[in-house]
Amino acid sequence: MGNAALREIAAIEEIPIEELSGSVIAVDAHNWLYRYLTTTVKWTSTSAYTTADGEEVANLIGIVKGLPKFFEHDITPVMVFDGGPSDLKSDEIESRRAQRESYEEDLEVAREEGDPVAIARLESRTQRLTPTIQETSRELFDRLDVPVVEAPAEGEAQAAHIARRGDADYVGSEDYDALLFGAPLTVRQLTSSGDPELMDLDETLATHDLTHEQLIDAAILIGTDFNEGVSGIGPKTALSAIAEHGDLWSVLEARGDSIAHGDRIRALFRDPNVTDDYAFDPTIEPDVGAAREYVADWGVAESEVERGFERLEESIVQTGLDRWS
Amino acid sequence: MFKAIVSAATLSSTLDSVSVLVEECKIHLDEDGLQIRAVDPANVGMVDLSLSADAFESYEADGGLIGIDLSRLEDIAGMAETGQLVQLELDEETRKLQIQIDGLEYTLALIDPDSIRQEPDIPDLDLPAEVVLEGRDINRSVTAADMVSDHITLGVDDGEEYFYVDAEGDTDDVHLELTEEDLIDLQTGPAHSLFSLDYLKDMNKAIPTDAEVTLELGEEFPIKLHYGFAEGDGQVTYMLAPRIQSE
Numbered sequence: 062m063g064n065a066a067l068r069e070i071a072a073i074e075e076i077p078i079e080e081l082s083g084s085v086i087a088v089d090a091h092n093w094l095y096r097y098l099t100t101t102v103k104w105t106s107t108s109a110y111t112t113a114d115g116e117e118v119a120n121l122i123g124i125v126k127g128l129p130k131f132f133e134h135d136i137t138p139v140m141v142f143d144g145g146p147s148d149l150k151s152d153e154i155e156s157r158r159a160q161r162e163s164y165e166e167d168l169e170v171a172r173e174e175g176d177p178v179a180i181a182r183l184e185s186r187t188q189r190l191t192p193t194i195q196e197t198s199r200e201l202f203d204r205l206d207v208p209v210v211e212a213p214a215e216g217e218a219q220a221a222h223i224a225r226r227g228d229a230d231y232v233g234s235e236d237y238d239a240l241l242f243g244a245p246l247t248v249r250q251l252t253s254s255g256d257p258e259l260m261d262l263d264e265t266l267a268t269h270d271l272t273h274e275q276l277i278d279a280a281i282l283i284g285t286d287f288n289e290g291v292s293g294i295g296p297k298t299a300l301s302a303i304a305e306h307g308d309l310w311s312v313l314e315a316r317g318d319s320i321a322h323g324d325r326i327r328a329l330f331r332d333p334n335v336t337d338d339y340a341f342d343p344t345i346e347p348d349v350g351a352a353r354e355y356v357a358d359w360g361v362a363e364s365e366v367e368r369g370f371e372r373l374e375e376s377i378v379q380t381g382l383d384r385w386s
Numbered sequence: 387m388f389k390a391i392v393s394a395a396t397l398s399s400t401l402d403s404v405s406v407l408v409e410e411c412k413i414h415l416d417e418d419g420l421q422i423r424a425v426d427p428a429n430v431g432m433v434d435l436s437l438s439a440d441a442f443e444s445y446e447a448d449g450g451l452i453g454i455d456l457s458r459l460e461d462i463a464g465m466a467e468t469g470q471l472v473q474l475e476l477d478e479e480t481r482k483l484q485i486q487i488d489g490l491e492y493t494l495a496l497i498d499p500d501s502i503r504q505e506p507d508i509p510d511l512d513l514p515a516e517v518v519l520e521g522r523d524i525n526r527s528v529t530a531a532d533m534v535s536d537h538i539t540l541g542v543d544d545g546e547e548y549f550y551v552d553a554e555g556d557t558d559d560v561h562l563e564l565t566e567e568d569l570i571d572l573q574t575g576p577a578h579s580l581f582s583l584d585y586l587k588d589m590n591k592a593i594p595t596d597a598e599v600t601l602e603l604g605e606e607f608p609i610k611l612h613y614g615f616a617e618g619d620g621q622v623t624y625m626l627a628p629r630i631q632s633e
Contacts, residue, residue, distance in 0.1 A: 083536050334468060344582065346428050380627040381429035385509035385608055 067237035068278070069296040072264035073249070081231070082135045085343050086248060087210070087220035088233035090140040090159060091190065094198060104191025109362040120194045121356050124201050125369035127252060132373055137343040139208045142199070143216040146333075177278050204352040205373065208341030218242045218333035219373055226337070231259075238286060240265060241277050241330040258384040265307070268299055277330045278309035287326045292319045305374050346381065349374050388450050388476035388521060391443040394466030394487070394614045399594075400437055401463060403615070405456040406588035407431050411499045412499045413454060415476075419619075425506040429511035431585045431620055432506050432625040441619035443471060450476065452483065453497035459483075462492050484553045508529045511610060513602035514575025515542040517549045519564065521597040521613065527562055528590045532583050534558040537629060548572075549601075551590040553583075564593035572597055577603035579628040606630055 101110065101119040108139040110119040131138045169281055190198070202209050212219030220232045221242035232244035239247040240262055246262040266276060284290020291313075294302070302312045309327065313319055320326070356366055400422075404411050407426040414421040419438040425431065439445040458630030466472055466487045473486040483494040531538040539552040549572060551562040566572045593599060593613055602610040611624040 342428075344428060344430075344584065346430075379428070379430060379629045382425060382432055382506065382509055382608060382625060382627045383429050383625065385511060386507040 065237065066296050067280060070265060070269065070279070070300065071237055071240055072261045073258050073259075076259045077256055078130075079133050080247065080259075081257070081358065084230035085137045085139060086131070086233040087141050087229035088251070089217040089220050089236065090142045090198075090209070091216050092234050092236060093138075093140070094120055094123060094190065094194075098194075101126070102124040104251055105365060109365045112360045115226065116193050117191075117193045117195055117358075118193065118359050119243050119363060120190075120198050120200055121359055121361050122369075124198060124205075125352075127374070128205065128207065129264065129372035132345070132347075133238055137209055137345055138233065139220075139223065139341055139343070140198075140202055140218040141210045141212050141220040141223065142195075144211060144219075150316065165269045166247065172367075200206070201355060205343045205346075205347040205349070207345075208343065209337045209347075210341060212285070213336050215242070219335045219339075220244065221267070222333070222335035223339070228341075236241060241285065242282050242333055242357045243273060243330075255352055264326075266346060267327040271300075274331065277327060278312070279303045280321060280330075281309055281320060281326055282312060285310040285326065285330075286327060286381045288320055288322070291316070291320065305355065344379055346379060347373060365377045388447045388449070388452070388474070390445045391471050392441065392445075392474070392476045393443070394463050394470050394472050395468065395567035396437070396441055397472050398460065399592075399615045401456055401460045403592035404433050406459060406592050407433050407585075408503075409457065410453060410502045410532065412498055412502050412505060413452050415452065417447060417449060419445070420447070420550065423505045423508070425503070426585075427498045427503070429506070430582070430627045432508070434508060434623045436621050437575050437616065438573075438619040439614040452476065453499035453502045454483070454494070455497060457495060459485075462487075462494065465490060465492075465527050474498060478535060509608060510600070511604070511608060511625075513577070513598065513601065513604040513607060513610060515603045516542075516571070516573040516575075517542065517564075517569060517601040517603065518571035519549070519569050519599055519601070520595070521593040521599055523564065523568075523594040523612075524593060524599055525590055525595055528586050530560045530562065532587060534560050536583050537580050537585060538549050538583050539578065539580050540601070540609060542572070542574050542576075542603060544574050544576050547568070547601055564568040575603075576605050577607075579603060579607055579609060580630070581609060581626055581628055585626050591625070592622070 081132055097121050101123045105119065105122060110122055111117050181325055185218045192249050197207055210219060210223065217236055217239055220229070220234065221239055221244035224232045224244050224246070230246070232239050232247045233251050235249055235259070240260060242260065244297050247262060249258040251257055266273060271279070281288060281296045282299040282302065283296055306312045306315050309323060353370055357363065397468045400540050407519055411422050414625055419436060419441070420611045422433070422435040423563070433625045447481055462485055463472060474485045477484055481496050483496055485492040485494055488594065528538065531551060535553040537553065542549050548563045549569060553560040589611060594615060597613040600612040606628055608625050608627045612622070614621050
């Protein structure tokens, strides 16, 4: 997978989570949610999150388990949801569909090999959030006063855009693609129990003496979510080829290779479909009572969410004046 | 009935100290002056303002209640030059406010007071520490803290007898100590609370730099900031709920 190969290029360091205290993180919601969905589904009995009508709302448990990490460290998450495939042209949609199928094959392999990281990542790529999950996640975020931004297309690209405009301090995503979308600082492993990793775009570029455009070109050579990559080109080869020839086209020409829709894939990273039309209030005032009620109304077993709600209550940071009147 | 003439500066100060928290407010037009009380949508910051009839060139009212869009009225008041007078008159029939500034007539549509968020109850706070200082010292503290953080700690050292300001950023910190000599007055008591700079910055905008501001503080308690304007005929009290640090 091209995506993970970017790790070899990226400037990444582990940081104590306390360093993130007080910050705003634009989180790729799909990516974040899937991590908690898969662990919830894996570790919880199906009956704990299935309504009488058979609707599965494991996302509600996942959110209640995942949010305390932010709240307890005084971090404001801004959940950026994916939009539709938007204006991707039909052949690109076709190529993405083919890509999805190839993920599904990879997923089979990962399952056979029992690689949990690859499984979680591929599952999040191959599955879409159901309409119920889409709706109930937003409803629950709303009650917990967690800001939500709707991306016109890729949530990750929009999150990077928000961070570039200075409205968020970091992008939160497991995906190394965040670098390609231009996220200045990306926090990884927000969903794990250990310390997060900080991925720094400027440092990545400086280390390899690359421009952002060259980094994108190198990634396309290695392979991205949108293309297979050139066979035989790994991170090291890609970097030296870009250093030698300058850009994607010159490298391809020199090698006699080609990449279908290379220009469009490049444009997808260089000039992604994002919007300035978003607004959020980073001061979080969760109504934990309303959130509990909402989750209970969906028939979620209380025992699964009680600990999470307790943590959310303990970590409320801004009080209201009504507390004293 | 409401008919009044007031200096543009006094009108602007009045509106500005409320508009930092809310966009719309109710104004009580009492016989002896006007009263405004409002809380921001998140219920974190509150303002309680009174402007005595003495602050006006002329003032007549009999206990009416109007609802206004603050930025509209601020814009109109902004049309006046320094020192100009603004004449306000409520048309009871149309429920509109007639405003005159040097021949300019503006008819302002009022908002139904019932559609404006309910006025808050004022918290009954018995705060142990009191600090009296100049508006410029608040401005200095808030500006410095804002360079490093989104939050600011205000406290009083009970033993050493000084007022302090702390802000901790990711890399940089700000600390300020003001002893009794630097302050207008200090009554020590246990006080240490963390506040959102977003709110305090807004309140600071409304506080004149030469105003004498009284801060009342407690431990993890709301802060009260009180100051006078319009030569003491106007009184503003802000209340701001603390952030309680999570474990």
